[in-house]
Amino acid sequence: MHLAIGDSFGEMKGASFFYVIMFSLATGCFLTILSTIFINKINKFIVFGFIIFITLLFEVQLIYFRSFRDFFKWSTIGLANDVTDFWREALYRIINNWFQVILFLIPLIVYAIWGQKRAPALGTPLRVKVILLVLSILFHLTGVAAVALDEEADFYYRKTFSVSRSMGYFGVMTTTRLDIKYLMFGPPSDDDLPDVIDKDTVDNPFSIDSSSSDTTKGTPGSSDGTDTDDSNTSDAETTPEPVEYGDNVLDIDFDSLIENESSATIKEMHEYFKSLKPTKKNKYTGLFKGKNLIYMTLEGFSYKAVSKELFPTLYMMMNEGFVFENFYTSLWGGSTATGEYTSMTGLFYNSANCLKMSANIYLPFALGNVFNSLNYTTYAFHNHDYTYYGRNLSHPNMGYRYIAVGNGLDDMTYYWPRSDREMAEKTIDYYIDKTPFHVYYMTVSGHANYTFAGNAMAKRHRAEVEHLNYSDNVKAYIACQLEVEYMLEYLVQKLDEAGILDDTVFVMSTDHYPYALADEDLAQLYGLDVNGIHGNFDLFRNGCVIWSSSMKEPVHIKKPASSLDIIPTVLNLFGVDYDSRLLMGTDVNSDTDPVVILNCDSGYAEWNWINSYGSYNTSTKKFTPAEGVTVNEDTLKDYIAYMNSVVAKKRKFSFRILENNYYSYVFPKGLY
Incomplete structure (x- = not known):
């Protein structure tokens, strides 16, 4: 057998x-x-x-x-x-x-x-x-x-x-x-991975059609990879000189660290991070400095569930803040735990043990630790078992006072799954009068099963979705996600009543797409061909929210982005000093070339990548150019080898950060 x-x-x-x-x-x-x-x-x-x-x-x-x-x-x-x-x-x-x-x-x-x-x-x-x-x-x-x-x-x-x-x-x-x-x-040695190829030695195989109106794949060569609804333009003779922004980098003496390090593994890591080019600050640096932050990881969420009719609050946040036109959520292995780890750390790992493992390492860029250092009130909340995936160990290490079912949140009504809206009601008094605050929520109402019999929240909201032209399972999925809408509606109302809505920023992403839906249901929800759907990169497209009511107009993020990019983007928006070389993602508002690392479902391609020029599938060995991009096939092979080496090194050193407690070597006395 x-x-x-x-x-x-x-x-x-x-x-x-x-x-x-x-x-x-x-x-x-x-x-x-x-x-x-x-x-x-x-x-x-x-x-x-x-x-x-x-x-x-x-x-x-x-x-x-x-x-x-x-x-x-x-x-x-x-x-x-x-x-x-x-x-x-x-x-x-x-x-x-x-x-x-x-x-x-x-x-x-x-x-x-x-x-x-x-x-x-x-x-x-x-x-x-x-x-x-x-x-x-x-x-x-x-x-x-x-x-x-x-x-x-x-x-x-x-x-x-x-x-x-x-x-x-x-x-x-x-x-x-x-x-x-x-x-x-122990795992096989990764010492024989190819060195990252010097980008300057690789000919750019792409040419861009400047007349292309496509915005779904980013704008290579743009100043900051963003766009706004402001249509005012200046005459050439009155165009101001470009603003010179500094780098998002800390004063780290890598040369000294390398010279005094006895471990070959740690020394190699020092050399790698020293070699990286930091991202630059930009016109959005410090935009939210001093504001409150509510950061949420939404269980099994898909942007395809959102409509203006059923999700008016979430729809507003997705379209009136930073609008991500090409956002992806990769699978790292290990379901929710790895997705949440990525959202909370700007790193990735391939085992559900990652949260529990992270309890034993120094994480200076975890938002709880960052905002603790700024004298914020910090809490993390979850409406399920507080020990699940070792969150009772990981989240306090990330700087949060962690409260969940079995650890302070025991008066919630028992359902499976529990109500996200009720979690907001039970927790808001912990922080609403303790500004500035940063709170983190991990929701659970959107958890499988996606049936009206198997999900109490889907059953609760069944009448609201019955008119939709979907299968019962897709309707049940959308119904249970309505708890997120009502949670946000409640929080916005209470913050507004307290007079601090304009001083609060919402950031939201998901742990993974709703993979518990059957293939036929996924195809219906996403509008994709059911054949090979789990290898289709569009299945991993998703939404990301960065929104504050203080924003006067939306900012459109055209470049490809992923969950890895949230932490550096938030740190920059809040004007936090950090070293952009030490995270696996990049600030989406910087002028750094984007790269999305995308793992499909088990049995399909891993370590694929997407950037402003197109996407590469490691299984089929096929590069698909973005609209408006012309490819020189003679030099494409070298470029693919370069990008594959970039992804391989990110994988190697992201794993090693967790396995070797790397940040403690860079900041032996702590960063804050």
Whole structure:
């Protein structure tokens, strides 16, 4: 039993079929040897144990994949208690995938009824065991040799490890072996990643049609990557001299840090960050200095749910503040935890353990720590279990007084999921009269299941969405997200009554798109072709809110942006001194070339990138130019290699910041 799991949980393509067969035969021969060592009675238990383990492994991966569009990783075994909180979703997935669940149970059922009578006995000749051992080794070596001839497969087998990509290439059993191996002995070394190619040595393969009216892919070469509704222009002779803005950079003596560092890993990190060019300050630097900040991560949110009719407050915020025309939310692996980690730190990681891990490192640019240093009142609120994903550890380390269910927010009405609006009502008195304040909210009303029976908030608001021309599941999804609208409506009303609405900034993004919706429902909501939808970059487009009622006109962000860019953008808008080289995203209002790192669902391309010139899919090796961009094919290959090296280094060093507590080496006495 050895399956390669793709989007259809069973799809094998090309050479992957051969790899799976070879590694399966090797595993089968080896397990047969282990099950014939002892007396017959013990052998029966061993075989039974193997079959139970393998069956459970496949069943868990199936339900986990159907729930989170990702695969279970052994490194997250410590979060098992958290996952059991969502037993309703698991039960729903089991029922909806009953045929595959039963299919995976067949070997166990067959063995339990008939197989024990034919279990391997001690009498298996030694020569047979030797033959099986030799065959196991030969099959394994054949598989390894075949993988080595495939550059991409070899990359995921030996040079890096991605559970989702490994599943597609090698199947469940081999991926499990590799996962446990790297968990016990550490991940494969990333020291052989190519150096970042000097951009100055790469010819620009693009030319821009200046007459193009397209604004959906950004404006390469623009002064600040933004636009406003102000149509006033000045005559050439009265055009003022360009303003020279300084860099968003701190006084860090990297040369001294490099000279005095004994760790090769940390020294390499110092050298990398020293080599980066900082982003510049701009006309929006300090725009919100001194204002209050309400920062929200919206559970499973999609901008496609928002309409002026049903979401008037959120619609206003999305269209009258900083208007993001090309915003993306990547999947990093690990569902909500990794998305929230990115939104809160400006970094990314590939395991749901990231929040819990972050409790043990110094995070100077986490907004709670930043605003604490500015004598703000800081709180973080969540309307679910306070220990979930280790938030009780991570959020205080990010500078927040953390209050959630089980930790101060126990008087909320119990529903599944709980009400976002009610969370706002129960928490606003903590801070509304303690200006300046910064509060963080993690919502939960938008959590799966997206059915009227499985989501209490969807059921509550069913009448409001019944007229929509969508399936019931999409209607239920939009209905449960209405809690965000009513939460915002309430907060705006209370802030206005207190006379501090103009002095408050709202910032909102999501942890991930609503991947719990079925493919057909996603296609309907997004207006996309259902075939290959999980590899379609447009599925990962989303909304981002940066809004204050004090803004006189909207600011349109045309360049591509992502969740990684929120922290540096907010720091710049609030006039906070920070070092832009030490974060993975960039201030969207700067003149720095944008780059969006985009991971699609498990089984599809990872580490894709999007910039003002177009997008690149690492699986298909295809570059798609933006509208109005002409490509010189002769120099495109070198440019793609350059961009791939940029993304690879960001991945390497973002992971290392978390794994090595890097900021504590840069600021040994603390930044604030």
